[in-house]
Amino acid sequence: MNAHALTIGHLARETGTKVETIRFYEKSGLLPAPARTEGNYRSYDRAHLNRLSFIRRARDLGFSLDQIRDLLALSDDRGQSCAAVDAIAKEHRAEVERKITDLRSLKKELDRMIDQCGCGVVADCRIIESLSPRQ
Known part of the structure; x- marks a missing residue:
């Protein structure tokens, strides 16, 4: 293996x-297959490291695998307008905003349930009652 190759x-x-996860990204086409050593071990280079770092950062920001696939394709064509990149980011931001709205509603409902709890015995617990199926 050469000095710049990574296992x-x-x-x-x-x-x-x-x-x-690295193997999954290879199988799904997000990360190109690496070269192989004479012993048939994977041999990654700096480009693999950079691409995987990009994927990790995008995943950390909550982008879907399809969105990342699109972003990678766009990043591979550096001369084009970034309008498509902006559109993907705006779409993702809208998804995040919807999730935030849903989480606020969820918090409100949990607050309501907790406020109704008298902290007595489980048999009288309003939280348990709220979660139980209605008959």
């Missing part, structure tokens, strides 16, 4: 990604 374990440590 899958090294790539995993450098990016904080599980080995199984």
